[in-house]
Amino acid sequence: MKKTKLTLKDVAEQLGVSTATISNAFNRPDQLSKAKREEILAQCKKIGYSGPNKAAQILRKGTSNIVALVLADSISYMVSDPVASTFIKGVSSALQENGKHLLLYAGDSDSILDVVDFVDGFICYGQPRNTNLVAELAVSPKPVVTVDFDIEDKPSINIDNEEAAYRVASHALTTGDSVAILGLRLIDSPATCRIYDSPLIDVETSIAHRRLDGYMRAAEDKGIAVSNDAIWHLPESDRHFARQAAKEVLTISPRPNVVLCMSDIIALELLHMALEKGIKVPSELRITGFDGIEEAERARPRLTTVCQSSSQKGVEAARSLLEQVTSKSTLPFEVRLGETV
């Protein structure tokens, strides 16, 4: 059709006004008369100029309306995990409402350098394995909001994981007396394993460790000892890993009668396997999950778990980024009880 893309300058020449006026017609209606503005806009439509070039705007204005969502794990994982994808939903809907765009940024890349210049900010979900990423985010000139983990001086969205874990564990432990824990990202290993004496990772900022603290406090309150070899580490909240850990935990003897799982996905896999083996849940084995996904509610018996609204987290994260909030915020959660049978 057109020989080459029209520019503001072309349009200005054709209409016999300055480029500033055209620019103002699009961006600052108060800078010109209503009549002229409407005429310009009409003419632009007519000759096929659809507004100032966005690439140039990004450079000149220093803002792109793009927000990067930095995902701790690979995008692949994040999109299939129900908790993470619900979070993404929340983020995207909040951003969309504000005319922002969502750039999905994989956590397995090692630097934000190639987007930091043009994005308007970062939402970082979950603790990235890559510590360089964290370091870069920490000194990023663009606003950063973290979710489910902390960076000093940056706003973050969290629930009180310690308290939530304490509450759900306390409930499960009312009748049980021996405990196992299926934990998430407790140590730095890509495989499922018991932690024994492996050094725990990132004890300070990791939600996994907040949860572990909560479990431990609950156990302590009941006078139940939990040794390190009753604690499993899973690198991801994934069915495959969960299956393996579930198999292990069900075959140790004596078999624990309470298993605290750091995600519903893990808990559900354990539940299924237990039922397959003919173990009665919850009378012989009490299982708790974490997150409150739909599937956990549909399961029979229904899972006892901590319900947190991932989508609300997403919305909050976006909002606090856009509003340049600088303080940390703690979201509510709720313990949902399973069947007592």
Place this chain on the structure above:
Amino acid sequence: MKKTKLTLKDVAEQLGVSTATISNAFNRPDQLSKAKREEILAQCKKIGYSGPNKAAQILRKGTSNIVALVLADSISYMVSDPVASTFIKGVSSALQENGKHLLLYAGDSDSILDVVDFVDGFICYGQPRNTNLVAELAVSPKPVVTVDFDIEDKPSINIDNEEAAYRVASHALTTGDSVAILGLRLIDSPATCRIYDSPLIDVETSIAHRRLDGYMRAAEDKGIAVSNDAIWHLPESDRHFARQAAKEVLTISPRPNVVLCMSDIIALELLHMALEKGIKVPSELRITGFDGIEEAERARPRLTTVCQSSSQKGVEAARSLLEQVTSKSTLPFEVRLGETV
């Protein structure tokens, strides 16, 4: 730390060379001596210059390494649908391999105008409801690849939906004699309903209609008539809609003994409801799905369905965008049989 962000110019002055040389050091190693280049790079690292500003590069080079993934439905829906999210996985991994970034673009926005200037191309997944979007994509100056639907003259990734539907339906119809169809996006309605004589939408480009054609041909081959009121329309492949349609289809009388579903999600919901009602599957009721999601394989009895690799579609889409392929490509599929019991 630094007063203000360093620019290429600052660096050039400090090192006593021209800006072009600094630029070349980063972008075109062949344009300067190895020694100088390494010295420059070292100095840059030292003074904290992390490379040319990307926003400026986008403007100047006319490329951003950002690819927009335009999703037919809202991002929310896409992220929760297993088929769509698997597709996204494929796209993102292929893009990442090539150093590209993924911008998630909601199909419910009505224009690509605010990103078209800076993205390197569009991957469009599924038919957008918004026809304006399609029109804009059709004349986009940036490359476009469509998946699961067509835009004239633009490359597209598809399986042969007609043939796939024909094959899976033919199999189910070997024993059945009365058919219902749970279709997807057949008419322009936001609610589940039978189509009766509602006008079908987008007969030309919609995969739903290719599938319908395949079902019909299979029925015809067996000498089975399918009237419009045996065909349901669902606006989305969503459990909720599926449940409602399933309820309806199971209560009409005489009850069909074959139900062809345009997605596994729909088929699974129907399967569950049928089993709840004590209907024997497949002896009393044969159900076919579409897509071949994991859950369909886990279901008991296992679902008869068309397996297509969504993630491969994603990879192919990304690849053909990056390679500027201009032809349409047809991917393989496979019919997976359920239990015959």
Place this chain on the structure above:
DNA sequence: TTTTATGCGTTAAACGTTTAAGTTAATGAT
């Protein structure tokens, strides 16, 4: 020795905007 080529750099013109500062002319106050 004169040409031709080659390697290494520099100069300066884009890329397409936005916006502070400046210029008119018209309006309003005194």
Place this chain on the structure above:
DNA sequence: ATCATTAACTTAAACGTTTAACGCATAAAA
């Protein structure tokens, strides 16, 4: 009639790069 104020534009300097085109040594070819 005079001066301050305002409305409506224009001018021109950024924003931070990339990249043709050019210049200048030094090396190779004739």
